[in-house]
Amino acid sequence: MDQPRHAVTARSIAARGIGPAPQQGTALLPPMDMASTYLRDPDNGYSAGSVYGRADNASVRHAERQVALMEQAHAGLLFSSGMAAATAVFTAMAPTHIVAPTIMFWGLRDWLHDIARHGHSITYVDMSNLPAVAGAIRPGETGLVWIETPSNPLWTITDIEAVAGIAHRAGAILCADSTAATPVLTRPLTLGADIVMHSATKYLNGHSDVVAGVLAAARPSALWTRIGALRAQIGSAASPFDAWLLARGLRTLHLRMREHCRTGQFLAEALDGHPAIAEVLYPGLPRHPGHAVARRQMEGGFGGMLSLRLRGGEEAAIAVAAGVELWQRATSFGGVESLIEHRASIEGAGSPCPDDLLRLSAGLEDPDDLLRDLHRALASLG
Ligand SMILES: Cc1ncc(COP(=O)(O)O)c(C=O)c1O
Incomplete structure (x- = not known):
């Protein structure tokens, strides 16, 4: 053609x-x-x-x-x-x-x-x-x-x-x-x-x-x-x-990326400042050290990937991953379904990944449902 x-x-x-x-x-x-x-x-x-x-x-x-x-x-x-x-x-x-x-x-x-x-x-x-x-x-x-x-x-x-x-x-x-x-x-x-x-x-x-x-x-x-x-x-x-x-x-990459970016940004902003979270890592947040460069070289959004560092360390991170219902515990990212992963567990010995880190791949589910699910899991940390 x-x-x-x-x-x-x-x-x-x-x-x-x-x-x-x-x-x-x-x-x-x-x-x-x-x-x-x-x-x-x-x-x-x-x-x-x-x-x-x-x-x-x-x-x-x-x-x-x-x-x-x-x-x-x-x-x-x-x-x-x-x-x-x-x-x-x-x-x-x-x-x-x-x-x-x-x-x-x-x-x-x-x-x-x-x-x-x-x-x-x-x-x-x-x-x-x-x-x-x-x-x-x-x-x-x-x-x-x-x-x-x-x-x-x-x-x-x-x-x-x-x-x-x-x-x-x-x-x-x-x-x-x-x-x-x-x-x-x-x-x-x-x-x-x-x-x-x-x-x-x-x-x-x-x-x-x-x-x-x-x-x-x-x-x-x-x-x-x-x-x-x-x-x-x-x-x-x-x-x-x-x-x-x-x-x-x-063929649907552009539509999917638009939603991944929207949901990624929405979740990062909504979770930033949560008392159980020490840091939200997402280039779409203005205080992210790479935000200005990302604004220049990323067009239309900052992607659907974000990571959360839990104040309660590794135990809290694993508990949150265990506590979600809509998010699915699996490695990989970029699919239509939202995935959550305690990253250090899969990288193993010698990994520089902090053990308090949860990696989130924001999928195409309703962003409000995804946030509610995370809030419930975070609340259960007590
Ligand atoms: C940024 C990045 N590059 C490369 C790879 C390797 O790709 P594959 O798993 O398709 O071999 C991955 C896999 O997770 C990745 O996240």
């Missing part, structure tokens, strides 16, 4: 969908491509472009192109998980020095502990402290700066444009995990990032029924080619069914 000739926003691309490839006919929506292999032409070529399912799949190409268009990217690559997408960047790079945030998604931080086996060295830094970021980078030696904004689970904000400037001046590229922001709120490539990464398991799919990840690049590069080749070689692309579900989920 042809794209509109005039520029349209990511919202319109998402809602309209991008239709099937020309060889898939006139259906408004593309059929799922379940083939593991494709016919070779009589002249021994592959004129349609697809050879074998590990490397080529129309459903995968469709979903990754949709995300790439929304991110204003040159191209996208869809992976079998957010971790597969993130680790593809690190493993495809020649040995280099990496600068990464002290606070970031724990699963990736855990994997990075052993990054020396790939020949890389790493320095962790508070990405909200720009002089510290500049100090951590070694001009000529640092090849990659990795950021995550808002970052899990404290929802700290990184100034993408400023860090991109620092990275580029030192000859490094910037890769941004934008899972919590989504292209609805922030488009890191337009702010100077070279690659944007998402766990599509979260908001992009949005229905808690797909595990997938995506990378989108600002421009072609040797690294981008290597990442694509690596994905084809080891078979880390998403399955056709997951890709198809993701493309469907994306």
Whole structure:
């Protein structure tokens, strides 16, 4: 299906969908491509472009192109998980020095502990402290700066444009995990990032029924080619069914994000100052240290993720998670249903996550019901 000739926003691309490839006919929506292999032409070529399912799949190409268009990217690559997408960047790079945030998604931080086996060295830094970021980078030696904004689970904000400037001046590229922001709120490539990464398991799919990840690049590069080749070689692309579900989920992303943001903001404001809560962590609160930067680089809201630090410590946090009825106790985030999690319990030993912290993913239920449920659970702390 042809794209509109005039520029349209990511919202319109998402809602309209991008239709099937020309060889898939006139259906408004593309059929799922379940083939593991494709016919070779009589002249021994592959004129349609697809050879074998590990490397080529129309459903995968469709979903990754949709995300790439929304991110204003040159191209996208869809992976079998957010971790597969993130680790593809690190493993495809020649040995280099990496600068990464002290606070970031724990699963990736855990994997990075052993990054020396790939020949890389790493320095962790508070990405909200720009002089510290500049100090951590070694001009000529640092090849990659990795950021995550808002970052899990404290929802700290990184100034993408400023860090991109620092990275580029030192000859490094910037890769941004934008899972919590989504292209609805922030488009890191337009702010100077070279690659944007998402766990599509979260908001992009949005229905808690797909595990997938995506990378989108600002421009072609040797690294981008290597990442694509690596994905084809080891078979880390998403399955056709997951890709198809993701493309469907994306079509309502803008509407869902609007509600996630509204409810996130509503809950953060309503719970701020509650006697049982020491701190509400949410970038939409004016006293959040990253609020001014978030206002600049997040468009239309501050997301649906917030964390609560309980005055009663770990015991109180676990009791509140046990006391809710509408919120559901589960890890992950970004789905239509609201989730609550005692984050330190899942991150385990060595996690920098405070043990008094509850991570909340505001879903699409009635915000008043969600607040009442939390108030009841908080009241039962006595
Ligand atoms: C910010 C962030 N990045 C990456 C990941 C990894 O994604 P996946 O679970 O799809 O592998 C997660 C998962 O929770 C995440 O929260």
